[in-house]
Amino acid sequence: MKKYYDAAIIGGGIIGCSIAYYLAKENLKVGLFESGELGGKTTSAAAGMLGAHSECDDMNIFYPFARNSQLEYFKLEKEIRELSKIDISLCKGGIYKLAYTEKEKKEMESLCALPTVDWLDANQVISNESTISPLILGAAYIEDDVSVVPEAVCKGLGISASVLGAELHEYTQVYDIQKQESTYLIKTPAGEVEAQYVVVASGLWSNSFFESMGLSNRIVPVKGECLSVWNRGTVLNHTLFHEHQYIVPRMNGSLVIGATMVENDWNERPSLGGIEKLIVHAKKMMPEIGEMEIGSTWAGLRPQTFDKKPFIGRHPEQEGLLFAAGHFRNGILLAPGTGKMISNLILGKEVNKKWREAFKIERRHEVFA
Amino acid sequence: MKKYYDAAIIGGGIIGCSIAYYLAKENLKVGLFESGELGGKTTSAAAGMLGAHSECDDMNIFYPFARNSQLEYFKLEKEIRELSKIDISLCKGGIYKLAYTEKEKKEMESLCALPTVDWLDANQVISNESTISPLILGAAYIEDDVSVVPEAVCKGLGISASVLGAELHEYTQVYDIQKQESTYLIKTPAGEVEAQYVVVASGLWSNSFFESMGLSNRIVPVKGECLSVWNRGTVLNHTLFHEHQYIVPRMNGSLVIGATMVENDWNERPSLGGIEKLIVHAKKMMPEIGEMEIGSTWAGLRPQTFDKKPFIGRHPEQEGLLFAAGHFRNGILLAPGTGKMISNLILGKEVNKKWREAFKIERRHEVFA
Amino acid sequence: MKKYYDAAIIGGGIIGCSIAYYLAKENLKVGLFESGELGGKTTSAAAGMLGAHSECDDMNIFYPFARNSQLEYFKLEKEIRELSKIDISLCKGGIYKLAYTEKEKKEMESLCALPTVDWLDANQVISNESTISPLILGAAYIEDDVSVVPEAVCKGLGISASVLGAELHEYTQVYDIQKQESTYLIKTPAGEVEAQYVVVASGLWSNSFFESMGLSNRIVPVKGECLSVWNRGTVLNHTLFHEHQYIVPRMNGSLVIGATMVENDWNERPSLGGIEKLIVHAKKMMPEIGEMEIGSTWAGLRPQTFDKKPFIGRHPEQEGLLFAAGHFRNGILLAPGTGKMISNLILGKEVNKKWREAFKIERRHEVFA
Amino acid sequence: MKKYYDAAIIGGGIIGCSIAYYLAKENLKVGLFESGELGGKTTSAAAGMLGAHSECDDMNIFYPFARNSQLEYFKLEKEIRELSKIDISLCKGGIYKLAYTEKEKKEMESLCALPTVDWLDANQVISNESTISPLILGAAYIEDDVSVVPEAVCKGLGISASVLGAELHEYTQVYDIQKQESTYLIKTPAGEVEAQYVVVASGLWSNSFFESMGLSNRIVPVKGECLSVWNRGTVLNHTLFHEHQYIVPRMNGSLVIGATMVENDWNERPSLGGIEKLIVHAKKMMPEIGEMEIGSTWAGLRPQTFDKKPFIGRHPEQEGLLFAAGHFRNGILLAPGTGKMISNLILGKEVNKKWREAFKIERRHEVFA
Ligand SMILES: Cc1cc2nc3c(=O)[nH]c(=O)nc-3n(C[C@H](O)[C@H](O)[C@H](O)COP(=O)(O)OP(=O)(O)OC[C@H]3O[C@@H](n4cnc5c(N)ncnc54)[C@H](O)[C@@H]3O)c2cc1C
Ligand SMILES: Cc1cc2nc3c(=O)[nH]c(=O)nc-3n(C[C@H](O)[C@H](O)[C@H](O)COP(=O)(O)OP(=O)(O)OC[C@H]3O[C@@H](n4cnc5c(N)ncnc54)[C@H](O)[C@@H]3O)c2cc1C
Ligand SMILES: Cc1cc2nc3c(=O)[nH]c(=O)nc-3n(C[C@H](O)[C@H](O)[C@H](O)COP(=O)(O)OP(=O)(O)OC[C@H]3O[C@@H](n4cnc5c(N)ncnc54)[C@H](O)[C@@H]3O)c2cc1C
Ligand SMILES: Cc1cc2nc3c(=O)[nH]c(=O)nc-3n(C[C@H](O)[C@H](O)[C@H](O)COP(=O)(O)OP(=O)(O)OC[C@H]3O[C@@H](n4cnc5c(N)ncnc54)[C@H](O)[C@@H]3O)c2cc1C
Helix, strand or coil: CCEEEEEEEECCCHHHHHHHHHHHHCCCCEEEECCCCCCCCHHHHCCCECCCCCCCCCCCCHHHHHHHHHHHHHHHHHHHHHHHCCCCCCECCCEEEEECCHHHHHHCHHHHHCCCEEEEEHHHHHHHCCCCCCCCCEEEEECCCCECCHHHHHHHHHHHHHHCCCEEECCCCCCEEEECCCCEEEEECCEEEEEEEEEECCHHHHHHHHHHCCCCCCCEEEEEEEEEEECCCCCCCCEEEECCEEEEECCCCEEEEECCCEECCCCCCCEHHHHHHHHHHHHHHCHHHHHCEEEEEEEEEEEECCCCCCEEEECCCCCCEEEEECCHHHHHHHHHHHHHHHHHHHHCCCCCHHHHHHHCCCCCCCCCC | CCEEEEEEEECCCHHHHHHHHHHHHCCCCEEEECCCCCCCCHHHHCCCECCCCCCCCCCCCHHHHHHHHHHHHHHHHHHHHHHHCCCCCCECCCEEEEECCHHHHHHCHHHHHCCCEEEEEHHHHHHHCCCCCCCCCEEEEECCCCECCHHHHHHHHHHHHHHCCCEEECCCCCCEEEECCCCEEEEECCEEEEEEEEEECCHHHHHHHHHHCCCCCCCEEEEEEEEEEECCCCCCCCEEEECCEEEEECCCCEEEEECCCEECCCCCCCEHHHHHHHHHHHHHHCHHHHHCEEEEEEEEEEEECCCCCCEEEECCCCCCEEEEECCHHHHHHHHHHHHHHHHHHHHCCCCCHHHHHHHCCCCCCCCCC | CCEEEEEEEECCCHHHHHHHHHHHHCCCCEEEECCCCCCCCHHHHCCCECCCCCCCCCCCCHHHHHHHHHHHHHHHHHHHHHHHCCCCCCECCCEEEEECCHHHHHHCHHHHHCCCEEEEEHHHHHHHCCCCCCCCCEEEEECCCCECCHHHHHHHHHHHHHHCCCEEECCCCCCEEEECCCCEEEEECCEEEEEEEEEECCHHHHHHHHHHCCCCCCCEEEEEEEEEEECCCCCCCCEEEECCEEEEECCCCEEEEECCCEECCCCCCCEHHHHHHHHHHHHHHCHHHHHCEEEEEEEEEEEECCCCCCEEEECCCCCCEEEEECCHHHHHHHHHHHHHHHHHHHHCCCCCHHHHHHHCCCCCCCCCC | CCEEEEEEEECCCHHHHHHHHHHHHCCCCEEEECCCCCCCCHHHHCCCECCCCCCCCCCCCHHHHHHHHHHHHHHHHHHHHHHHCCCCCCECCCEEEEECCHHHHHHCHHHHHCCCEEEEEHHHHHHHCCCCCCCCCEEEEECCCCECCHHHHHHHHHHHHHHCCCEEECCCCCCEEEECCCCEEEEECCEEEEEEEEEECCHHHHHHHHHHCCCCCCCEEEEEEEEEEECCCCCCCCEEEECCEEEEECCCCEEEEECCCEECCCCCCCEHHHHHHHHHHHHHHCHHHHHCEEEEEEEEEEEECCCCCCEEEECCCCCCEEEEECCHHHHHHHHHHHHHHHHHHHHCCCCCHHHHHHHCCCCCCCCCC
16 A cells, blocks of 8 residues: 655745645644755745845735744744754844945835835944945945754754654655545555645646646746855854845854856856956955955856746646746745645645735736736 | 757756767767756766676676776776866776675676686675675676766766867757757757757666657666765775675775665665665675765766667657657766767768667567567 | 064964963954964864863862863853854853763762763663763763863864954964073074064973973873764754764764874874774664764874873963963863963963962873872 | 885975976975865966066066976876876967057067067957957957966876876975985874985965075065956957956856955955955956956965076985076976976986076075166
C-alpha cells in the first residue's frame, strides 16, 4: 500500500515550508517534497527584507496582506526557536528609503502619510547613519520593515513542521501529479505516494504543473544578483533602499547588497556586469562601501507572474489541488500569510475575500485596467 | 517559429556532453539541455578511474566496449585541449588492485592473465609504493587503467562541442518530450524547441522519460560518498584499489578516497557514517593516510540498472528517440564509447552488434541467466 | 610623530578583543594589532561552550573566576548587539554531562552537589533527548553552561570596541616591542606606534614576546579537531558532553562535534584519523548522528600552559607590560573575565587577590604539588 | 642535540620552495620553515604569467635574468610532474599586449623589435580572438610569455624538494635567527634548529629579519586584487594585457582577471571598489566578459623594493646568511632563476656578475639615476 498524506506539498522553499508548518500545526499529516535542499533555490538568494511598506505599490490588496504577514513574523520568531532551535535573525532597525530628488521625495508622499512611516530630512538621516551619501534630500523611515535571514526562516519552518509531525523529503523531485478518484497520486523517482490535498509551491518551477493541470498560467524568472561585504568599521543600523536596490545589515557583521533585475534569465549565477552595477549603486547610497571587503556573490530567480501578484488558491475545477507560487520580490515577507491562507483554505476556515479574488489562479489580465 | 535542432540532448553530464561532442564533430546542429550546470550531478562526484580492467566482471561485453572507450581517451585529451583549452588531467601510473588473502589473489587470476595486466608480489609493490600496507599479499598491476578529472572531461567535451557549433543550455530543465509528425517537441520552462532526434542522457533522472515514453525501464541510485586528503609527504604514484574502494592520486597533490555503496538513497550529501567507513578502509590500504590533512567531502548517486549495464540505444518503436543512461560505476570510462555509439546510431553508421544487443532498452531479466 | 595609544593590544582573538572592549568602555585610547583577521586563529575553531561547571576541575580558583565570566555573558549579549549589531547566538539549553559507568557517575558527585547542577537518571535524560544512547546511566544537567558562537563574540567585542573609539589594525603583525623611557614602541611592518600600556594577547603565539621580555614562560599547542553535521530530523536541545568530547547544537540547525586533543601539533588542519575518532565518539553519545549529513571539518590549536591555567597579569618588573594568554580549553568562557581583570589592573582598580596569584606570570611549578 | 640542516629556508612561497628544490637537487640537507601553508600568501594570489617580455622595462638586467628563468620552466614542468606528480598547468598561447592609441603602440616598438615578439594589427588579432574589443589598434604578440598556476608550481617545487630529501615544516613561523660561532640558530615556537646557511625568503614579511640583521632594507606591499570568471562560450586562447591589467585563461575553463595596484595596503582581502575597477578594465579589453559568470575574488600583497628589483644575495658581512625577497610583480616568473642563483651562491658556483650587482642587498638609491 502506498504512503498516504493528508496534504502533499511540492517545493521546500519558504512558501512550501510555511504551508507545511501551518498545516502541521493543525495536525494534518503532511509530506513535503523538495528536489534539492530546503530553501536551496530562490529563497536562499533573498535579502530577507520584510518590506510591507517599502515594496508596497498598492494599498488596497498588497498592503493589508503583506502587513498581516509581516506582523506574524514577530510571533513566528519565538515559535520557530522553541520548536526547531533555529534563530531566524530578526534584525530590527527598519528601512531608510532614500530620496535624491524632489521627484523621488514626492513619490513617497503617500507612503509617508502612513502612521507607521516618517519622513526624515537629510540632516536627521545622516546624524543617525553618518555613512549615507550627503547627496540625499531625505528618507522615508519605516521602522517596521525589519529583516530576517531567509534560509534560516525556511529551515526553521521546515524543521518546526517536522517536529510537529510533517515528513520532509529532500532530494525528491515530483515529476507528475495524477488525479485519482478521491486522492492524488504524487510521482517521484523514489516512488509514489497518495494525498488528499496537493499544494504546488514550486516557485518558478511550477509551470509544468500548471500545464499538466490544464492551466495557462505561467511564471517567468527575474534574476536578482547580490553580493555581501564585511563591515569592520562604522556600523549600519538601518537598511538603505533606493530604486529597488538596497543595503541590508546582517547580524553577523556583513552587509547584503542587492539586487539587479534581469528579465527572463534562467542562469542562477551572477554575471560580472551585474556585480558592477550593484557596486555602482551601493556607492551611491553609501560612498565608503567601496573600501569594504567583498564577501561572496550570488544570484536567484524571482518567480514573476503577469501582474506581479502571487497565485494563491485552488485549481478552478479541482477541490484538492492548490497552488502557492509566483511571489516575485516578496516571498519572504509573504510566506507566513501565504501559509496561513492555504491552511485556511484546506481546513475550510474563513479567508479574506479580497485576497482570494486578487490571488486566484484563474484571474486574467484586465484589458482596460 | 520554433528553434530547430538536428539533435536535442537532455542532460549535460559526461554522457550528454560526450554525445554532443561526437554529433557536433559530424556537423549536426546540436542543442544540449541541462537542468543545472554541466557535470554538476553524478559526474562531478566521480573519482575518474578509467577501470576497463579493474572494474571488469565480464570479458565478453563489458571489456571490449570499455577498453575501446578507454583507448579513445588518449586521443580525446589532445582534441579537448585544442578546442576548449581545458586540460582533462589524464594521470598516468595505473592501478594496483590489492590482494590481502589467497582467496582475493585467486579471484584475480583471470584478470592477471590479460596481456595488459601483471601480478606483483608484496615486495615489488611496496618497493614501488612504500606507503602501502605490509599486510598485502600482492597486487594486480594495470598500467592502462589511468584516471582523469571527470568534471574537466565533461566541461571539456561540452565546450569543445560548443566550439564546433553545439548550443549548450544550462539551467534549462526539460520537463516533457512530445512526438510530432516528423520531429519532437522539447518543452522547457524557457520555451519549446523542435528536434529530429532526441537523446535522453539524464542519468539517474531519466525515469520520468522512460515512463512518459511507455517504457518500464527504471534506474535506481547507489549513493557513493568520497573525501579527499592533501598529501604533503610521500607521493602516491598509483591508484590503490580494493573491494570497490580506492585511493586515487590527483595531479594537484590531493588523493581522492572513494567510495561507499548505499543503495536507494537519493540524498546527495555524505553522511557521517559513510565518511567513517571510507577512513577505515583507506587506512587498511595505506596506513599513514590517517595522518594526512582532510580536504573536502562529497557524494554522488550512481545510476544503476537492473543488470548494472547501461541502456544505450533506440526506443523500440521510435526511430528518433534514443537513450543513453544508467552507466552506474563506469560512466566516466564509458563516456567516449557511448558518445560514439549514439552518434553512429543516429548517422546510420555501423555499430557492433553485440553491444547493441547488450545495451538495448528493451532487454529483460533473463530468468535462467 | 608616532601614533600614540594609551593601550596597545597584540592579538585580535577573543581575549584581545575582550580586553579592547573593556578598556574602550573606560575611555582609554586603544589600538589593537592582529596578524590576520579578528578571531581567525584558535577562537574561530572553538565550540563555544561556556563550561564553567562542565570543564571545572578546581572549585577554588577556576570555578569562581569562570562562573563570574559566564554570568557576564548575559549582559554582554545585549551590549554587543546594541553597539555592533552583531548577535552572539547565545544558545540556551545547557549541558548534559553523560555517565556510562558507575565510576563516571561517581566522579560527578561533587559537580552534582552544586546548587546549579542536577543529576538526571537515564530515563529522565532520554525522555528529554530521545536520541541519546540508551547505554548511559544518567547525566549531570547543567543549565547554565550555555553556548555562544565564538567568532561572533570576538567580532562583536572588536567592533563594539571600535564603535567606542578603539582602532583595529587587522593584517598587522607586531614583530617587536621595545621599552622606552615612559612608553613602549610597538613595531609592525606597517610602521611603529607608541603606547603607555602593552597587552600581549597573542594566544599560542605569545612565546616570542615572553622570550624577548626575559620570561621563561611557554605556551604549547594542543590541537583540537572538529566537524559539524546538519540536523534535519530530531532537534537536539542540550549540549552532550562526555570525556572532553561534545556535541553542541547551533541555532542555525547544525551540530558541532568536538574535539580531539593532540599535543604539540602545530598543524592547523584536521587529520583523517582525528575525524574518525570524533565520529566514533559522537556515535557513542548519539547513535543516529551517523546518518546525518556532514557539514565542514576544521581544527584549532589550544594554547596550553604548564599548569593549564592562563597567564593573566603584569610582567614582574614592568608596570606597563601585561600578558593575557594561555586560556587552553576555556578561552571563550574566560574572555569577559580576562578582559575585565586586565582593564582593572591597568586602571588600578581592585582585582581579586586569589586570581592575581593563580594567574600571575611568574608562578612556578610546585614541586610537591 | 639540536636538529641540523645544511640550509634552512625561511618562507614557503614560490621563492622559498624554488630555493629548497635547487638545493635539494644538490644533495644539501634542507629544512624549510613556513608560518602557514606552502604558497598560502602572495604566491597563491598571483595570476601566473611568465611575462619575461610583457613585464620588461629594462633589457639590460631584467630581461636576460627573467628570460633565463622563463626558459627553465619548460624543463621544470616535467621534473616536477615526475617527482611530485603535480601538474603545474603550463598554458601555452602567449600574450597579446594590446594598444588602443598610437602612443601605446609606439611605446611597444622596442618590445616588438625583439626576435621573440611580433606586432599584429587589429584585424589579425581579432581574427584570432574574436572577443577582443574592436577599439584596439593592434597588439604585440609574445608567444613565449606563457602562464602557469602559481600554487601548483609552489607545491610542486616543495613536494619535489621533499622527495629529494628536504624537510618541509608548515605552520612553523621563524621568529628569530641568531648567529652562532659557525652556524645559525633558527627559533620557532616548535623549537630550535641549527643550520650552516640561512636563506630569508619571507617575501613581504622579511622586514623584521632585515632589521634584526642590521640592514635598513625594507619591502612594502602593493596590493593586487583579482577575480575569476567561468567562460562557457567562446574560448580565449591568449592572455590579454593592457596597462598592467590582464585576462589570463586557465586550463580549467576559467579566466583570471587582474590586478589592481594599491600601495601600502596590508589588508589581504579585495575591496568592493577594487573589484569594480577590474570589471571596468576587463570589459575594455573583452566587452562580452560582462556577461560571464563570476567565479571567486581574492587579493595578494606584492613585495616591492625601492627600485622594484628583488633582493637576491648575501648579507654584506655574513657569509652564511642570504636573502631572496622582494620579487614584486614577477616572483612567479623569477622563481627558478632565483632558486638557481641562491643555490649557486651557496655552493660557490659561478653567478652572473651583473645580476649579483643588480640584486645585491646593499645597493642604494642612485641619486642621479
Ligand atoms: C536577489 C533576491 C532578493 C530577494 N529579496 C527579497 C526580500 O528582501 N524580501 C522578500 O520578501 N523577498 C525577496 N525575494 C523574493 C523571494 O526570494 C521569493 O519570492 C521567495 O523565495 C519565493 O519562495 P518559493 O518558496 O516560492 O520559491 P523557492 O525558494 O524557489 O522554492 C521552490 C522550491 O521548489 C522546489 N521544486 C521545484 N520544482 C519541484 C518539483 N518538481 N518537485 C519538488 N520540488 C520542486 C525547488 O527546488 C525550490 O526549492 C528576493 C529574491 C531574490 C532573487
Ligand atoms: C562516488 C562515485 C565515484 C565514481 N567513480 C567513477 C570512476 O572512477 N570511473 C567511472 O567511470 N565512473 C565513476 N562513477 C560513475 C559515473 O560518475 C557515472 O556513471 C556518470 O557520471 C554518469 O554520467 P551521466 O552523464 O549519465 O549522469 P550525470 O552526470 O548525473 O548527468 C545527468 C545530467 O542530466 C541532468 N538532467 C536530469 N534530468 C534532466 C532534465 N529533465 N532536463 C535537463 N537535464 C536533466 C542532470 O542535471 C545531470 O547533470 C562514479 C560515481 C560516483 C557516484
Ligand atoms: C577545537 C577547540 C574547541 C574549543 N572549545 C572551547 C569551548 O567550547 N569553550 C571555551 O571556552 N574555549 C574553547 N576552546 C578554547 C578557546 O578557543 C581558546 O582558549 C581561545 O580562543 C583563546 O583565545 P586567544 O584570543 O587567546 O587566542 P587566539 O584566538 O588564537 O587569538 C590570538 C591572536 O593573536 C594573533 N597574533 C599572534 N601573534 C601576533 C603578533 N605577533 N602580532 C599580532 N597578532 C598576533 C593571532 O593571529 C590570533 O588571532 C576551544 C579550542 C579549540 C581548539
Ligand atoms: C595579484 C597578483 C598577481 C601577480 N601576478 C604575477 C604574475 O602573473 N607573474 C609573476 O611572475 N608574478 C606575479 N605576482 C607576483 C608574485 O606573486 C610574487 O612576486 C611572488 O609570489 C613572491 O613570492 P615569495 O615566495 O617571495 O612570497 P610569498 O608567496 O608571500 O611567500 C613568503 C612566505 O613566507 C612566509 N613567512 C613570512 N614570514 C615568515 C616567518 N617569519 N617564518 C616562516 N615563514 C614566514 C609566508 O607565510 C609566505 O608563505 C603577482 C602578485 C599578485 C599579488
